[in-house]
Amino acid sequence: MPTGNIERRKLLKLIGAGATSVALAGCQGAQQTETTDESSGSDSTTTDQTSDGGSGGGSNDFHFIAGQVFGTLDPAEQVDYTQGLAAQNLYDELITVDAETLQPTAHIAESWDTEDEGQTWVFTLRDDVTFSDGTPLTADDVAYSLTRMLELQRGYSSFWLDYLDPSNITVRDEQTVAFEFNQAYGPALATFVQFYIVNSTVVQENEQDGDYGNTYLQSNSAGSGAYVLDSWEQGNSIEATAYEDYWKGWSEDSFDTFRSTVITEESTIKTTMQQGEGDMTDQYMGTQAYAEMDSYSNVRVPEVPQLQLFHFPLNCQKAPTDDINVRKAIAYAFDYDSAVNDIIGGGGVAAGPVPREMAGHNDDLVPMEQDLDRAKEFLDRADYSVEEINEIGLEHVVVAGTELQRQMGLLNQAGLNELGIDLEINPLQWARLTDRATSAESTAHMTNIFHTAKMPSPDSHTYLMYHPSSFGSYISQSWYSTDEIAATLEEARQTSDLQSRLEKYEEAQALIVEGMPSVYIANPPYRIGINENVEGWQYRGVMSFDWDVHSMTRSGEGRAE
């Protein structure tokens, strides 16, 4: 045997030596750990069910099953529902949403006023709010938090970036702060439901390289919210413990800990709920999943009207949907009843872009109905013949991987086939869809879109969809506006009186619908799965606001199984 080779026995010796080293290292680790664990006196560190923190699992532990990861815990960056869930429980918003009226209402700001004909908003803050470190929340914290958002330019800062300069945020006294916009900004109050306040002292102390404490806030909370962050295992779970001195107080049955685990597979989510291991799900599963959960004895699935629009924006700058008669033909050919009753399984047919339950919806607008004769009439009036339309080719983009989306495409295809029109259904990943929405040329003729309210104002379903300055987002894929619509929407934004402003939005809706820039299909119902032993849940219109764990309590002994 050549001397350069490793003998089998030698190899075994090497492996043995390696294993011994690992074992020795392990023993050392064990010794260190034993010392650390003396206080717990347990080999499996099981936490008790008090508010002392640590892993949950007790009867007073609220367990939310999230279908997507928490991308960030910095409230200045939050845009999606899991980020909103974290912000809603760890921080307090300046203004909140009233569960009964779905309108903005007092929260940290106990009152407000406008000056300079709606250009300046002055907020008076509650004086009994403290952060989780015990320091009082003051106007300085509010001013810093909004400045921070404008400087970071993330999250919902887009609500104010064009209207508010950080230098125009003024602290008038400890409890009063004023925001001077560069014009009257009507929806300001509604936008502040997405403005969460951070502890300016703590965050400034933990700033790194001008990051406004962003890095610090990924692993720590610095808010006045009902819960204080214990741990965040990104991509898996978040755990928080009740803040004892929360300004809204606690009831005996409140949840001591709040925990959210990321489970993306529907069957696992359903089984988790069925086994009594989860308290609440999100609203993004398929219709069938909620029907199944509703059949479990320990889970209820409330169904309430939602501030959401499901529609197909029709690209008004692209042939042949640049012709209003083609758009009307498409709209009349669609089977709305089947879409709402058979595919979505509830809710109502939409009447224009603004959800019907939202204040400011134009009640004079009538929901569409399928009428193939009228569809043919409009098609006869169109500048394009059926042959020309088929030659150009109509494309309907649906989000890939979702059965509901595919069925909507097929239903549209069936209706258009009745008119002799061919329709290509094109499933796309969401990232590709949003990319195509950035120009009229690349936007499809029609696209499935769910548009949920981010603030309690019709502005998000009008201005953000049909004002030219909003074009380029997936929300505005109709590429449709007129001078009159744009002017009306601008006037609405500049009107400080709420009633007058809502009237402007109603006027705008009538103008928009005249041009048929979308097939307004449905205002889908809001459904989530809730363990039977959770009480106090209320739908609040704006994404994630109904997951305010502080407002809920446990009835009975632990979760219903």
Add this chain to the structure above:
Amino acid sequence: MSYVDYLVRRAIHSVPVIFGLSVLIFLISRVIPGDPVRLALGPEATDQQVAALRAEMGLDQPLPMQYADWLFGVVQGDWGMSLRTNNNVFSDIVARLPATLELTVVTLFFAVLLAIPFGVVAGTNKDRWQDHLSRITALFGVSMPRFWVAIVLQIVFVVSLGLLPLSGRLSDGVAPPPAVTRLYLVDSLIAGQFGTFLDAATHLLLPTVALGLATLAQVMRLIRSDMIDEQRKDYVLAARAYGLPNTLIEYKYMLQNAFTSSLTVVGLAFGFLLGNAFLVEIVFAWPGMARYGVQAILYQDFNAIVGVTIVVGIGFVTANFVVDLLYGYLDPRVRLEEG
């Protein structure tokens, strides 16, 4: 060239493979259509916000510059920012890799451990019931989709029988052991937390079965066919003539030769399991790297896509390297003589 030199050379050859992979996946992730920046910022994002984030991430630079920046960062442990988590991709992967590694290694270990006796029994009992049974098992293991097997296992063992936990790495209320390797089985043993060890082991059971069934089937069938070949060889006839016990002949002499070809498959299976554990990770809510990779693809989180692909690539290269090492151990003929 000595055997050690050979292994060093094999290790050095791995570097251009990883480098080539990085170039390829970096380019692919950048040119696939889509706008992840706009997606990350949300629909209300202004053009100003989009431009600012693009600049912050260096996406306004030409592709070669972007790659050079990325490579420079990689060397320093900065794998770029994930658009979905806002973290350094390296720390995201480091946080999730142990969960996937634990799942993959345990799966591979048990798949091979079971495949050996099953394969040997099937090979030495050709066309008898043991062989038929192994054939049916292998067919089932290879043809059943992993996610389907996973869901069926959950329904049977969690919902119906209530024997095993549904998801995650540990039960509610059980804290992870003090982190040493971040492999819960290992760390709990190191810490002497046997309760946690058992809890982690029961959580691993169903994901391991769902993930490992196909590998078990593949390795078992390979060992079976190689054992059949070995049976006809002279050394086996000679050993039998000497009256050596069957168990000794089959498990020491025949298996050693039969296992050589299966070793290649085992090596490839490791890399394959590492990259394809996502379906099982999703069904069992296993907080691993594969699930992170899938989410990265769906959200076109390109730094994360590149990072996960590189790690899987390193997994493949390492597994093949170990296979080369073991080849030499199992079959001295493959060792290279000193030049």
